[in-house]
Amino acid sequence: xxxxxxxxxxxxxxxxxxxxxxxxxxxxxxxxxxxxxxxxxxxxxxxxxxxxxxxxxxxxxxxxxxxxxxxxxxxxxxxxxxxxxxxxxxxxxxxxxxxxxxxxxxxxxxxxxxxxxxxxxxxxxxxxxxxxxxxxxxxxxxxxxxxxxxxxxxxxxxxxxxxxxxxxxxxxxxxxxxxxxxxxxxxxxxxxxxxxxxxxxxxxxxxxxxxxxxxxxxxxxxxxxxxxxxxxxxxxxxxxxxxxxxxxxxxxxxxxxxxxxxxxxxxxxxxxxxxxxxxxxxxxxxxxx
Amino acid sequence: xxxxxxxxxxxxxxxxxxxxxxxxxxxxxxxxxxxxxxxxxxxxxxxxxxxxxxxxxxxxxxxxxxxxxxxxxxxxxxxxxxxxxxxxxxxxxxxxxxxxxxxxxxxxxxxxxxxxxxxxxxxxxxxxxxxxxxxxxxxxxxxxxxxxxxxxxxxxxxxxxxxxxxxxxxxxxxxxxxxxxxxxxxxxxxxxxxxxxxxxxxxxxxxxxxxxxxxxxxxxxxxxxxxxxxxxxxxxxxxxxxxxxxxxxxxxxxxxxxxxxxxxxxxxxxxxxxxxxxxxxxxxxxxxxxxxxxxxxxxxxxxxxxxxxxxxxxx
Amino acid sequence: xxxxxxxxxxxxxxxxxxxxxxxxxxxxxxxxxxxxxxxxxxxxxxxxxxxxxxxxxxxxxxxxxxxxxxxxxxxxxxxxxxxxxxxxxxxxxxxxxxxxxxxxxxxxxxxxxxxxxxxxxxxxxxxxxxxxxxxxxxxxxxxxxxxxxxxxxxxxxxxxxxxxxxxxxxxxxxxxxxxxxxxxxxxxxxxxxxxxxxxxxxxxxxxxxxxxxxxxxxxxxxxxxxxxxxxxxxxxxxxxxxxxxxxxxxxxx
Numbered sequence: 001x002x003x004x005x006x007x008x009x010x011x012x013x014x015x016x017x018x019x020x021x022x023x024x025x026x027x028x029x030x031x032x033x034x035x036x037x038x039x040x041x042x043x044x045x046x047x048x049x050x051x052x053x054x055x056x057x058x059x060x061x062x063x064x065x066x067x068x069x070x071x072x073x074x075x076x077x078x079x080x081x082x083x084x085x086x087x088x089x090x091x092x093x094x095x096x097x098x099x100x101x102x103x104x105x106x107x108x109x110x111x112x113x114x115x116x117x118x119x120x121x122x123x124x125x126x127x128x129x130x131x132x133x134x135x136x137x138x139x140x141x142x143x144x145x146x147x148x149x150x151x152x153x154x155x156x157x158x159x160x161x162x163x164x165x166x167x168x169x170x171x172x173x174x175x176x177x178x179x180x181x182x183x184x185x186x187x188x189x190x191x192x193x194x195x196x197x198x199x200x201x202x203x204x205x206x207x208x209x210x211x212x213x214x215x216x217x218x219x220x221x222x223x224x225x226x227x228x229x230x231x232x233x234x235x236x237x238x239x240x241x242x243x244x245x246x247x248x249x250x251x252x253x254x255x256x257x258x259x260x261x262x263x264x265x266x267x268x269x270x271x272x273x274x275x276x277x278x279x280x281x282x283x284x285x286x287x288x289x
Numbered sequence: 290x291x292x293x294x295x296x297x298x299x300x301x302x303x304x305x306x307x308x309x310x311x312x313x314x315x316x317x318x319x320x321x322x323x324x325x326x327x328x329x330x331x332x333x334x335x336x337x338x339x340x341x342x343x344x345x346x347x348x349x350x351x352x353x354x355x356x357x358x359x360x361x362x363x364x365x366x367x368x369x370x371x372x373x374x375x376x377x378x379x380x381x382x383x384x385x386x387x388x389x390x391x392x393x394x395x396x397x398x399x400x401x402x403x404x405x406x407x408x409x410x411x412x413x414x415x416x417x418x419x420x421x422x423x424x425x426x427x428x429x430x431x432x433x434x435x436x437x438x439x440x441x442x443x444x445x446x447x448x449x450x451x452x453x454x455x456x457x458x459x460x461x462x463x464x465x466x467x468x469x470x471x472x473x474x475x476x477x478x479x480x481x482x483x484x485x486x487x488x489x490x491x492x493x494x495x496x497x498x499x500x501x502x503x504x505x506x507x508x509x510x511x512x513x514x515x516x517x518x519x520x521x522x523x524x525x526x527x528x529x530x531x532x533x534x535x536x537x538x539x540x541x542x543x544x545x546x547x548x549x550x551x552x553x554x555x556x557x558x559x560x561x562x563x564x565x566x567x568x569x570x571x572x573x574x575x576x577x578x579x580x581x582x583x584x585x586x587x588x589x590x591x592x593x594x595x596x597x598x599x600x601x602x603x604x
Numbered sequence: 605x606x607x608x609x610x611x612x613x614x615x616x617x618x619x620x621x622x623x624x625x626x627x628x629x630x631x632x633x634x635x636x637x638x639x640x641x642x643x644x645x646x647x648x649x650x651x652x653x654x655x656x657x658x659x660x661x662x663x664x665x666x667x668x669x670x671x672x673x674x675x676x677x678x679x680x681x682x683x684x685x686x687x688x689x690x691x692x693x694x695x696x697x698x699x700x701x702x703x704x705x706x707x708x709x710x711x712x713x714x715x716x717x718x719x720x721x722x723x724x725x726x727x728x729x730x731x732x733x734x735x736x737x738x739x740x741x742x743x744x745x746x747x748x749x750x751x752x753x754x755x756x757x758x759x760x761x762x763x764x765x766x767x768x769x770x771x772x773x774x775x776x777x778x779x780x781x782x783x784x785x786x787x788x789x790x791x792x793x794x795x796x797x798x799x800x801x802x803x804x805x806x807x808x809x810x811x812x813x814x815x816x817x818x819x820x821x822x823x824x825x826x827x828x829x830x831x832x833x834x835x836x837x838x839x840x841x842x843x844x845x846x847x848x849x850x851x852x853x854x855x856x857x
Binding site: 011012014015018019021022023025026028029030032033035036039086087088090091093094095098099107108109110111112113114115116117118119120121122123124125126128129130133134150153154157181182183207208210211212213214217218240241243244247248258259262265266269270273277 | 314318321322324325326328329330331332333335336338339342343345346398399402403405406407410411419421422423424425426428429430431432433435436437439440441467470498499500501521524527528529530531535555558559562563567575576579582583586587589590591593594
């Protein structure tokens with residue numbers, strides 16, 4: 001009896017030890033984030049001022065600000081959303097509402113998985129081959145955002161599909177029973193009720209599009225361009241590209257500059273992500289069923 | 290009991306639409322369905338499109354200059370040498386392999402450990418927080434990771450290990466590990482969550498502790514999914530471009546230690562495509578590398594998907 | 605009760621899920637403006653039969669249906685599915701309030717059918733809610749979410765909703781499964797009144813409910829139609845098949 005108790009106690013102790021160890025591993029993940037954000041804040045914050053945000057870069061990018069890069073990133077993101085959100089949402093509608101359970105649907109699923117896994121530089125090659133050269137967009141805002149859209153399509157499809165599938169099937173059946181067509185049920189009941197999930201997915205796509213560099217490298221972003229893009233066939237600057245340039249290609253940049261740029265980029269990405277998380281919590285507590 | 294309303298339903302007056310409207314509606318529905326099908330196909334079209342367009346640009350090179358032997362066994366990558374142009378990609382493959390392995394050495398224990406912890410051990414509240422942290426980690430753009438590699442990790446490695454250059458395999462491995470961990474954690478956690486609670490309850494009913502249940506029952510049951518998580522983490526590491534471009538130190542040679550600088554397949558494309566004249570041999574060679582990357586990612590993703598699906602079907 | 609006109613004619617209806625036969629050669633007629641009950645133990649194919657009548661079977665994967673169903677002498681397949689369902693209403697076993705307001709729930713079907721006039725919609729909403737004995741309880745909160753109503757209220761809302769298109773046939777699939785006896789009684793009264801205007805098909809596993817309401821009753825077992833007859837005969841010793849007798853007397857099922 002006594003032996004059994006100590007045996008059990010040993011087991012418990014071992015369990016606690018392993019649990020503690022795994023907990024530490026998990027905590028390990030917080031450290032790099034905290035460290036990186038800390039350093040960025042510490043070194044980047046001094047650079048952030050009105051001029052830095054609102055002025056053009058001057059003297060070979062060693063002075064001035066990052067205004068065109070911010071605007072360029074915003075253009076890129078919005079334009080890419082314009083492409084990938086409608087197509088992605090409708091594709092998800094097809095997969096969740098119409099597709100039968102057969103080889104064809106499996107093929108589409110595999111394609112989505114693969115599209116999500118294609119390296120970003122291969123997306124860049126595709127963008128260069130398809131949009132810049134074949135469709136003759138040239139290196140432009142249009143080609144770059146189309147490339148970003150292709151990259152983000154799986155993100156939008158997956159998020160939308162999950163939230164469509166979270167709407168209970170009885171709602172659809174109730175609509176059909178009332179003589180609503182498939183599309184009417186989707187349009188008036190399923191889509192409105194999965195909007196929160198779709199929104200979260202879209203916001204996530206925004207944060208990805210804002211941070212990506214490789215796909216826009218050869219399709220539309222440039223190192224330096226003083227004026228803002230006038231049309232979608234113009235080239236533009238982008239924050240991510242600017243950070244890459246500042247930290248690898250330009251000599252004689254004051255240290256605060258790349259830090260400030262990184263801080264702005266990370267700030268935008270985090271803000272967008274926080275918004276998405278907050279929305280998710282809000283909608284979770286305000287469900288309609 | 291409340292008396293039922295005396296007013297009876299008026300005589301049948303079905304809401305009837307004219308046959309024209311009815312037909313319009315039916316046609317409208319058909320058009321919408323066709324549109325939806327086309328968008329549904331978009332993913333297939335794009336995957337094929339990526340293959341076709343990358344293949345198209347690489348094709349002339351594959352026909353004329355390409356030799357498997359040189360490409361896969363020679364470490365000499367001199368695409369714009371004045372005397373003798375050589376396209377040996379072995380060093381690039383080795384670069385990609387070295388940092389992929391290096392990053393997995395770090396990411397695998399941490400990623401799987403975290404997945405197991407948040408799925409089996411921690412409180413729901415902590416789980417919620419941990420997932421948000423992971424999401425934030427996943428959201429940091431790769432160019433920022435590259436920046437961190439240059440500005441923070443580089444001097445740190447130089448100081449700690451007393452080496453001349455801090456942009457090397459070690460640096461890139463650490464950065465890539467941090468980028469791959471969120472993938473491993475989220476897919477690994479999915480796999481663990483997919484193990485039915487009945488398994489856990491059965492094991493605990495037999496007197497197993499939480500620890501035994503986890504490592505003798507849950508983890509073995511989820512092993513395919515966990516393997517898929519590892520594969521996709523690797524896929525992320527192989528395909529990553531900007532961070533490795535900035536962190537690896539940009540030198541093409543066969544690595545011999547973790548403090549060696551290398552160059553990966555992805556970084557080579559990113560670094561050289563801008564200078565390679567469009568349509569030239571060098572340009573086509575870079576697309577050929579892209580084709581290989583596409584093939585690798587295709588195989589990795591198919592395998593991972595197959596493992597996850599096979600795993601789901603079994604339970 | 606004699607020489608009534610036929611509303612629905614089912615002939616040789618067979619349905620299979622993959623390889624499993626769930627309905628086997630069903631042939632029967634349902635008359636105009638009667639309450640027709642279908643009784644039988646669980647998984648006898650009663651719900652599937654209803655789904656074939658309003659062609660909800662179109663939405664079920666892996667089902668194959670053969671045979672024919674005629675509504676007013678016309679094959680139901682000659683018409684677009686959603687138009688058919690506008691004429692044949694259906695109340696499902698579990699109450700489903702659509703995640704929108706009470707008013708929107710009742711106005712949903714007319715709107716989808718093309719009614720835009722707000723005044724007419726208001727009229728329909730009030731009328732249907734009254735007929736489903738729900739008006740007095742919800743008239744002050746037509747703007748609340750239907751999913752916030754109680755189960756019994758939601759079930760009556762489901763009935764009100766299915767009345768909103770003034771269907772010619774109303775199918776009810778074990779409507780009392782999720783509600784209390786008082787509400788059940790109330791809905792039964794509603795049905796008694798509604799049959800003046802429409803044909804009602806009542807699938808029930810409560811034998812007494814069929815006895816109380818139905819003019820005629822059909823007994824189903826394992827996907828087969830055992831027998832159809834006037835309730836007054838069937839329930840008072842007139843059942844020809846011993847299985848019907850046993851089921852009615854509560855000896856199995």
